[in-house]
Amino acid sequence: MTRKAVLSALAALVLATLPAAAAEAPKLPKQAWSFEGVFGAFDRASTRRGFMVYKQVCAACHSLNLLAYRHLMGVDFNEAEIKSIAATVEVQDGPNDAGEMFMRKGIPSDKFKAPFANEKAARAANNGAYPPDLSLIIKARKGGADYVHALLVGYKDAPANVKVPDGMYYNAYFAGNQLAMAPPLNEGAVEYPDGTKATVDQMAKDVVTFLAWTAEPEMEERKRMGVKVLLFLLVLTGMLYALKRMIWAAVH
Amino acid sequence: MTAPTWKNPVVRWIDQRMPIFTLLQHDAVEYPTPKNLSYWWNFGSLAGIVLVIMIVTGVILAMHYTPHGTMAFDSVERIMRDVNYGWLIRYLHMNGASMFFLVVYIHVFRGLYYGSYKAPRELLWIIGVLILLTMMATAFMGYVLPWGQMSFWGATVITNLFSAIPLVGPSIVTWLWGGFSVDTPTLNRFYSLHYLLPFIIFAFVFLHLWALHTSKSNNPLGVDVKQPGDTIPFHPYYTIKDTFGLGVFMIIYLGFVFFAPNFFGEPDNYIPANPLVTPSHIVPEWYLLPFYAILRAITFNIWFIPAKLIGVVAMFASILILLFLPWLDRSKVRSARFRPIYRQFFWILVIDTIVLGYVGANPPEGNFIPLGQVATAYYFFHFLILIPALSLFERPKPLPESISAAVTKAMAKEAA
Numbered sequence: 001m002t003r004k005a006v007l008s009a010l011a012a013l014v015l016a017t018l019p020a021a022a023a024e025a026p027k028l029p030k031q032a033w034s035f036e037g038v039f040g041a042f043d044r045a046s047t048r049r050g051f052m053v054y055k056q057v058c059a060a061c062h063s064l065n066l067l068a069y070r071h072l073m074g075v076d077f078n079e080a081e082i083k084s085i086a087a088t089v090e091v092q093d094g095p096n097d098a099g100e101m102f103m104r105k106g107i108p109s110d111k112f113k114a115p116f117a118n119e120k121a122a123r124a125a126n127n128g129a130y131p132p133d134l135s136l137i138i139k140a141r142k143g144g145a146d147y148v149h150a151l152l153v154g155y156k157d158a159p160a161n162v163k164v165p166d167g168m169y170y171n172a173y174f175a176g177n178q179l180a181m182a183p184p185l186n187e188g189a190v191e192y193p194d195g196t197k198a199t200v201d202q203m204a205k206d207v208v209t210f211l212a213w214t215a216e217p218e219m220e221e222r223k224r225m226g227v228k229v230l231l232f233l234l235v236l237t238g239m240l241y242a243l244k245r246m247i248w249a250a251v252h
Numbered sequence: 253m254t255a256p257t258w259k260n261p262v263v264r265w266i267d268q269r270m271p272i273f274t275l276l277q278h279d280a281v282e283y284p285t286p287k288n289l290s291y292w293w294n295f296g297s298l299a300g301i302v303l304v305i306m307i308v309t310g311v312i313l314a315m316h317y318t319p320h321g322t323m324a325f326d327s328v329e330r331i332m333r334d335v336n337y338g339w340l341i342r343y344l345h346m347n348g349a350s351m352f353f354l355v356v357y358i359h360v361f362r363g364l365y366y367g368s369y370k371a372p373r374e375l376l377w378i379i380g381v382l383i384l385l386t387m388m389a390t391a392f393m394g395y396v397l398p399w400g401q402m403s404f405w406g407a408t409v410i411t412n413l414f415s416a417i418p419l420v421g422p423s424i425v426t427w428l429w430g431g432f433s434v435d436t437p438t439l440n441r442f443y444s445l446h447y448l449l450p451f452i453i454f455a456f457v458f459l460h461l462w463a464l465h466t467s468k469s470n471n472p473l474g475v476d477v478k479q480p481g482d483t484i485p486f487h488p489y490y491t492i493k494d495t496f497g498l499g500v501f502m503i504i505y506l507g508f509v510f511f512a513p514n515f516f517g518e519p520d521n522y523i524p525a526n527p528l529v530t531p532s533h534i535v536p537e538w539y540l541l542p543f544y545a546i547l548r549a550i551t552f553n554i555w556f557i558p559a560k561l562i563g564v565v566a567m568f569a570s571i572l573i574l575l576f577l578p579w580l581d582r583s584k585v586r587s588a589r590f591r592p593i594y595r596q597f598f599w600i601l602v603i604d605t606i607v608l609g610y611v612g613a614n615p616p617e618g619n620f621i622p623l624g625q626v627a628t629a630y631y632f633f634h635f636l637i638l639i640p641a642l643s644l645f646e647r648p649k650p651l652p653e654s655i656s657a658a659v660t661k662a663m664a665k666e667a668a
Contacts, residue, residue, distance in 0.1 A: 038511060066326070066329050066333065071333070132523075135329075136329075136522040136523075139514060139519060139522040140519050140520070140522035140523045141519055142519050144519075175532070215522075217333060218332065218333075218339040222339065222340070222343075222510055222513070223510060223511065225340075225510065226506065226507075226509070226510025226511055227510075229506055229510065230503060230506060230507060230510070233499060233502055233503050233506065234503065236499055237496065237499030237500055237502075237503060240492070240495055240496040240499050241496050241499075243492055243496075244492045244493055244496045247488050247489060247492050248489060248492075248493075251287055251484055251489065
């Protein structure tokens with residue numbers, strides 16, 4: 001009796017809290033990502049296009065500090081490509097033998113060059129807002145890839161009752177709905193060499209695939225190893241169970 | 253206890269001077285163990301193995317980690333990206349912490365259900381509670397080390413708890429921080445202690461085992477071992493049973509490591525620590541959520557005592573109360589199998605702690621506040637009122653004569 005009473009009281013309280021938790025941002029549309037699932041792997045054509053989108057659009061404001069150009073080998077860029085990508089930037093090096101800093105062309109071991117020298121410079125150029133580093137963005141947001149995709153394609157005209165201040169943009173998926181980033185992707189913003197049509201949705205998907213790789217560059221190796229390890233463990237544990245049954249058969 | 257004579261001359265030479273082989277023979281091979289232990293008895297040895305995994309992976313991580321406010325976050329990411337199999341070592345360590353608590357919580361609830369804390373195992377139980385407390389301190393400090401947003405703000409919230417101590421509170425907090433906010437000095441000392449405490453846990457585990465091997469294992473019937481037929485040697489029976497259990501455990505643990513390594517984590521901890529930006533919702537790791545809920549349940553001052561202080565006291569009391577459990581529960585019957593009323597309240601306590609965890613994971617607003625208060629009140633009611641009262645009023649079912657008698661009877665029933 002007591003148990004039932006206590007249980008139903010607890011259940012009632014738990015249920016009463018549910019609507020409060022549900023009243024938040026709209027549900028994220030679920031996308032089909034190449035890198036999901038036990039055997040998921042990054043779609044190489046998509047990461048390649050996504051890198052283009054990052055380089056030609058996002059990199060104007062967003063850094064990718066945790067990556068070096070050499071890391072691009074991880075998504076099948078070849079050495080010559082990486083050398084030429086790195087060579088497009090000028091980096092400061094030194095001091096040389098005369099004790100002076102000097103500029104030189106980037107090399108594969110350099111970290112991705114950030115668009116701004118420091119946070120103050122970034123804020124000064126962006127209306128006071130600080131564009132976050134994108135290296136880990138997919139892991140650092142609830143909803144991960146689906147969230148970043150939804151955000152990139154989620155710019156809309158603000159509802160009549162919402163007033164959006166100058167320099168801010170309305171986005172249904174951003175916490176608080178007001179975002180300092182202007183809609184970054186416009187139809188045809190990049191020209192894909194593989195002939196894929198550069199729609200906003202396509203570019204968002206590609207750049208998210210690329211950023212999913214920058215967040216978890218170990219993912220493919222991890223899953224491949226995991227499949228082998230778990231298969232081994234399943235067989236081993238099965239045999240251990242048989243052995244346990246054998247050894248215990250005599251105990252009564 | 254007759255010392256075996258060892259054939260191997262090297263073994264014999266060592267054993268005569270330090271009887272380590274005799275000790276192993278007695279405590280790991282012949283060690284008489286009740287023959288009716290269920291799979292719930294696997295979790296103690298599992299916890300010991302996870303502790304070893306944590307120490308080994310932790311020592312390797314320490315070779316690559318930099319405990320400094322401006323470098324800690326990037327050094328962890330360097331481990332993930334540039335150190336050979338660094339991602340594997342780090343994910344083993346990260347998920348290992350969750351698995352450690354999962355295994356230990358099952359182990360504790362096993363003890364609660366089967367009355368393993370009762371005479372003559374009070375000291376064994378108390379050492380276990382001390383292990384749990386040390387684990388929590390270790391895990392909390394470990395969570396600070398990656399220096400993400402949750403690391404930083406978790407450290408800020410928890411260290412600030414000490415400011416609730418009257419008069420000296422704020423000074424203690426400054427002393428804990430090594431400055432006027434959580435910063436590099438705090439990170440440095442947490443790192444030092446995070447490396448030290450596991451070895452203290454290891455020492456406690458040794459004492460835990462010593463006490464265990466003195467009073468021997470409890471069993472699902474909760475009756476004492478009475479005759480040699482009640483026990484079987486630890487090896488090979490429980491070595492194989494524990495090894496099989498370890499296999500099942502590794503499938504689950506490594507399943508998370510390889511396929512959902514961030515399942516237990518908070519996305520916010522992949523954002524570098526920023527003292528100027530407070531996350532909208534600060535939460536500890538899942539295994540501390542019930543205690544976090546108790547901390548926040550107290551929203552009212554009592555007389556002149558501020559709510560914050562009562563919350564802190566309640567949180568610590570919720571664990572320390574376990575130290576007194578052997579004397580709060582006066583019932584002579586250990587196993588809940590023979591305690592029809594206690595058994596029901598045991599499961600209500602399990603549900604209550606899950607509810608507390610659920611409340612701890614949610615912001616303290618709306619219905620979560622009264623829910624957390626009811627669940628907290630019930631938690632203390634269970635240990636302080638229900639348990640002592642039950643031992644007076646409950647009429648236990650008749651106990652079996654011995655382990656063998658009960659096992660034989662069950663076998664006969666099965667055969668019929």
